[in-house]
Amino acid sequence: MAATEVSTTPFDGQKPGTSGLRKKVRVFQQPHYLENFVQAIFDTQPGFRGGTLVLGGDGRFYNREAIQTILRMAAANGVVKVLVGRGGILSTPAASCVIRKYQAQGGIILSASHNPGGPDQDFGIKLNTDAGGPAPAGVTDAVFARSRRIDRYRITDTGSVDLDALGNTALDDMSVEVMDPVADYAALMERLFDFNAIHQLFNSGGFRMRFDAMHAVTGPYATEILENRLGAEPGTVMNGMPLPDFGGGHPDPNLLHARDLVALTQGLTGLDFGAASDGDGDRNMILGKDFFVTPSDSLAVLAANAHLAPGYKAGIAGVARSMPTSQAADRVADELGVECYETPTGWKFFGNLLDARKITLCGEESFGTGSDHVREKDGLWAVLFWLNLLAVRRQSVGDIVREHWQRFGRNYYTRHDYEAVDAGAAEALMDHLRMLLGDLPDKRLGGLSVAYADDFSYTDPVDGSVAEGQGIRIGFDGGSRIVFRLSGTGTRGATLRVYIECYEPDPARHGQPVQEALAPLILSARELAQIEARTGRAEPDVIT
Ligand code: G1P
Numbered sequence: 436m437a438a439t440e441v442s443t444t445p446f447d448g449q450k451p452g453t454s455g456l457r458k459k460v461r462v463f464q465q466p467h468y469l470e471n472f473v474q475a476i477f478d479t480q481p482g483f484r485g486g487t488l489v490l491g492g493d494g495r496f497y498n499r500e501a502i503q504t505i506l507r508m509a510a511a512n513g514v515v516k517v518l519v520g521r522g523g524i525l526s527t528p529a530a531s532c533v534i535r536k537y538q539a540q541g542g543i544i545l546s547a548s549h550n551p552g553g554p555d556q557d558f559g560i561k562l563n564t565d566a567g568g569p570a571p572a573g574v575t576d577a578v579f580a581r582s583r584r585i586d587r588y589r590i591t592d593t594g595s596v597d598l599d600a601l602g603n604t605a606l607d608d609m610s611v612e613v614m615d616p617v618a619d620y621a622a623l624m625e626r627l628f629d630f631n632a633i634h635q636l637f638n639s640g641g642f643r644m645r646f647d648a649m650h651a652v653t654g655p656y657a658t659e660i661l662e663n664r665l666g667a668e669p670g671t672v673m674n675g676m677p678l679p680d681f682g683g684g685h686p687d688p689n690l691l692h693a694r695d696l697v698a699l700t701q702g703l704t705g706l707d708f709g710a711a712s713d714g715d716g717d718r719n720m721i722l723g724k725d726f727f728v729t730p731s732d733s734l735a736v737l738a739a740n741a742h743l744a745p746g747y748k749a750g751i752a753g754v755a756r757s758m759p760t761s762q763a764a765d766r767v768a769d770e771l772g773v774e775c776y777e778t779p780t781g782w783k784f785f786g787n788l789l790d791a792r793k794i795t796l797c798g799e800e801s802f803g804t805g806s807d808h809v810r811e812k813d814g815l816w817a818v819l820f821w822l823n824l825l826a827v828r829r830q831s832v833g834d835i836v837r838e839h840w841q842r843f844g845r846n847y848y849t850r851h852d853y854e855a856v857d858a859g860a861a862e863a864l865m866d867h868l869r870m871l872l873g874d875l876p877d878k879r880l881g882g883l884s885v886a887y888a889d890d891f892s893y894t895d896p897v898d899g900s901v902a903e904g905q906g907i908r909i910g911f912d913g914g915s916r917i918v919f920r921l922s923g924t925g926t927r928g929a930t931l932r933v934y935i936e937c938y939e940p941d942p943a944r945h946g947q948p949v950q951e952a953l954a955p956l957i958l959s960a961r962e963l964a965q966i967e968a969r970t971g972r973a974e975p976d977v978i979t
């Protein structure tokens with residue numbers, strides 16, 4: 436059967452963001468839209484010709500159709516082999532794992548992460564490189580540039596591949612291997628964590644947990660690992676069946692969207708442990724009985740306890756956190772005598788540090804935590820890490836975190852989001868702050884003295900590349916901080932994110948409500964940025 440060359444014309448507005456190309460399903464369903472973008476990948480990434488491609492997605496609406504199209508295009512573009520997850524399923528971290536394990540030339544992951552799915556919702560496509568991580572800016576820029584000039588794409592006129600039967604099929608000269616999406620990932624987890632200890636914890640009686648897969652991709656992973664391999668009781672995994680519309684929910688593991696899970700951890704009958712992951716399986720939320728672990732604290736706790744997990748028993752080489760993430764991990768790194776790197780927002784900035792073995796663990800405040808085991812953040816990995824700690828330390832989640840604060844001090848932390856703000860007003864607000872920067876040092880704000888104020892710029896210590904304008908940082912004597920930045924992932928207007936943090940060394944003052952502890956700084960941030968006057972918003976839409 437022959438490959439056909441189809442004439443096409445480019446679409447505007449296909450610029451992929453930090454997490455690939457995300458659009459409404461109906462946009463992707465336009466004739467040639469997906470094809471243009473995929474052909475731009477093959478045209479700019481010559482390694483796929485004669486190579487191996489990993490392909491899968493989070494199971495959302497349009498996943499299977501997109502996979503059939505990409506398979507036929509891969510065959511027409513000279514790919515030798517495609518590894519595709521059964522049912523079209525591969526979580527983002529599992530795709531990273533498979534790319535690395537089988538030394539594929541890269542992968543295409545179909546997901547819009549934590550955005551809702553369904554015919555009127557979002558779809559997305561992202562490219563990962565042979566290291567297993569998201570394509571760096573240079574690569575996505577090249578794909579974008581090509582997609583603006585494209586005038587033809589290549590596709591075979593072969594039929595569709597049965598995605599539900601494991602095994603090999605030929606598509607023209609290309610071989611398609613439908614693989615178990617869970618097996619390689621589960622094997623990696625077994626190497627990193629003490630499965631015996633966790634198994635005993637589950638069998639000890641009295642330990643009660645739930646994992647909320649939110650009808651997204653981690654269902655099959657969590658069921659296999661937690662219930663089948665670790666012996667957690669059936670039903671431990673909630674909402675474990677991936678659905679094209681995620682059951683109508685918003686597959687984002689936070690206090691708002693995972694509220695059923697949160698409720699199960701509260702009160703007299705509250706569970707000992709609750710955890711959730713997002714649409715494509717890279718985010719995580721960790722809950723104890725009546726206790727929410729902030730992602731910033733989670734990174735710090737994992738760093739301080741890493742030696743308790745077999746995969747990290749030799750210690751960690753270093754840690755990295757995105758700039759707006761709280762500085763809790765810095766204090767742990769200090770005590771361990773390792774470096775803590777501060778990177779711009781977005782997982783791709785961790786890749787070089789991981790590849791160069793400068794860091795072992797990394798994380799972001801936005802429910803992302805990970806390590807050098809893959810090149811993506813990894814939701815279920817974080818959950819298993821916590822279970823490993825609980826199994827070894829035999830303490831509650833709350834006690835582990837409170838002890839951590841006693842030892843290192845507590846970084847009170849919150850993020851306030853102002854969503855769908857007028858884009859011009861948001862830019863003007865940031866300009867206004869930039870103008871103030873020079874005058875701030877040594878001034879007093881909310882009773883604290885400003886130590887430094889800048890627009891964050893990052894020079895990659897490995898390749899020397901520079902990322903400028905990554906957000907306004909205002910640091911105070913004593914470790915408090917206010918950070919302002921505009922979201923790079925919002926879809927309507929602009930989203931202003933304000934991150935507020937203060938450091939409290941005194942354990943007697945570790946029990947305050949977070950918003951109260953931070954109230955003076957929150958007020959200073961609002962006044963300084965003139966948030967209400969410039970955006971018309973007296974209060975944020977979302978407080979995390
Ligand atoms: C958000 C998060 C960021 C994360 C990104 C992709 O980006 O804040 O940490 O890497 O989603 O999941 P933002 O909308 O803030 O640009």
Ligand code: ZN
Pocket residue numbers: 548549713714715716717718
């Ligand atoms: Zn995600």
